[in-house]
Amino acid sequence: MNHVFNFSAGPAMLPQPVLEQAQREMLNWQGTGMSVMEMSHRGAEFMSIAAQAEADLRDIMGIPPNYKVLFLQGGASSQFAMIPMNLLRGKRTADYVETGDWSSKAIHEANKYCNANVVTSTKASSYTRIPAFTSWNRNPHAAYLHYTPNETIRGVEFPFVPETGDVPLVADMSSSILSRPVNISQFGLIYAGAQKNIGPAGLVVVIVRDDLLDNSVSGTPSLYDYQILADNQSMYNTPPTYAWYLSGLVFQWIKQQGGVASLAATNARKAQKLYATIDASHGFYQNPVEPPYRSRMSVPFMLADKHHENLFLAEALESGLANLQGHRFLGGMRASIYNAMPEAGVDALVDFMQDFMPRYG
Numbered sequence: 001m002n003h004v005f006n007f008s009a010g011p012a013m014l015p016q017p018v019l020e021q022a023q024r025e026m027l028n029w030q031g032t033g034m035s036v037m038e039m040s041h042r043g044a045e046f047m048s049i050a051a052q053a054e055a056d057l058r059d060i061m062g063i064p065p066n067y068k069v070l071f072l073q074g075g076a077s078s079q080f081a082m083i084p085m086n087l088l089r090g091k092r093t094a095d096y097v098e099t100g101d102w103s104s105k106a107i108h109e110a111n112k113y114c115n116a117n118v119v120t121s122t123k124a125s126s127y128t129r130i131p132a133f134t135s136w137n138r139n140p141h142a143a144y145l146h147y148t149p150n151e152t153i154r155g156v157e158f159p160f161v162p163e164t165g166d167v168p169l170v171a172d173m174s175s176s177i178l179s180r181p182v183n184i185s186q187f188g189l190i191y192a193g194a195q196k197n198i199g200p201a202g203l204v205v206v207i208v209r210d211d212l213l214d215n216s217v218s219g220t221p222s223l224y225d226y227q228i229l230a231d232n233q234s235m236y237n238t239p240p241t242y243a244w245y246l247s248g249l250v251f252q253w254i255k256q257q258g259g260v261a262s263l264a265a266t267n268a269r270k271a272q273k274l275y276a277t278i279d280a281s282h283g284f285y286q287n288p289v290e291p292p293y294r295s296r297m298s299v300p301f302m303l304a305d306k307h308h309e310n311l312f313l314a315e316a317l318e319s320g321l322a323n324l325q326g327h328r329f330l331g332g333m334r335a336s337i338y339n340a341m342p343e344a345g346v347d348a349l350v351d352f353m354q355d356f357m358p359r360y361g
């Protein structure tokens with residue numbers, strides 16, 4: 001199979017022009033006679049690649065100068081522990097919003113370091129909505145408030161940014177970063193595993209406000225200490241250089257697409273087409289998330305008749321639509337439609353769904 005539309009949740013599809021550029025530069029980066037993979041992270045060549053990637057990310061996200069941008073290893077999951085280690089600042093409690101499986105994991109990890117105060121949870125109703133901000137039981141002494149703007153597995157997305165005043169807002173943007181504009185100054189810390197909207201796996205990007213550095217709890221390993229990592233420009237040890245380089249190519253591609261606002265408009269259209277198909281299917285396809293909270297990035301759906309699911313996946317693959325199986329927790333199907341999924345991929349999926357339905361409905 002030559003070309004497929006890859007709906008994988010992550011590692012996910014990368015923009016074709018980025019892969020082509022990486023291919024062209026694979027053996028000989030800009031006349032150096034070597035691959036980026038082979039370069040010293042402290043050499044002038046890689047330092048320029050790293051600096052350019054950061055400058056481009058700052059540009060496309062509008063990151064103010066009083067925020068550090070860190071390119072780290074350990075995936076988004078490493079931040080579940082690093083955040084309490086660094087941000088508790090002597091406090092004993094932090095607020096957590098539980099709206100899906102990933103925020104639940106973050107809570108589990110935070111409880112090793114503090115009292116993770118769950119301000120609201122939709123676990124009992126299988127994570128299908130976002131409770132109104134005014135209903136949350138926030139602790140006035142919380143060190144920060146952590147939430148997950150897009151829950152990747154259930155496809156539940158916040159339609160608002162919580163306004164937490166002086167309490168720093170911490171967001172796991174793994175599956176929503178760069179999908180729509182955000183106002184960085186509303187946040188104390190943003191983190192995102194790279195393997196969805198940024199680049200290949202092996203990298204986690206952390207954007208953290210300066211005043212939240214330098215507060216790590218005693219005993220914090222150096223590699224988990226934001227201040228040490230920031231002081232060393234994310235090169236306290238060897239960073240994931242190739243993933244950093246490829247992410248830089250993705251940031252340039254985003255600029256060429258007209259930036260995040262332009263991608264956001266396409267993303268909204270893509271999601272709308274899929275949900276419209278599901279909702280018009282008279283229950284043949286189902287998505288349980290309440291409409292205002294449906295994700296624009298991750299669209300899970302079930303077939304009314306589960307017996308047809310394997311057939312759906314097999315026929316979809318034959319039509320060049322790959323990796324539509326749902327998360328192993330949930331089953332069913334899931335279409336991850338990150339920035340790199342062209343609208344033509346969603347159109348092809350919609351056509352396939354409409355063709356499949358009368359044959360098995």
Ligand code: PMP
Binds near residue numbers: 010194
């Ligand atoms: N948070 C969210 C919202 C995610 O979607 C994921 C991965 N799917 C993670 C955290 C964990 O990321 P990683 O595997 O990079 O640790």
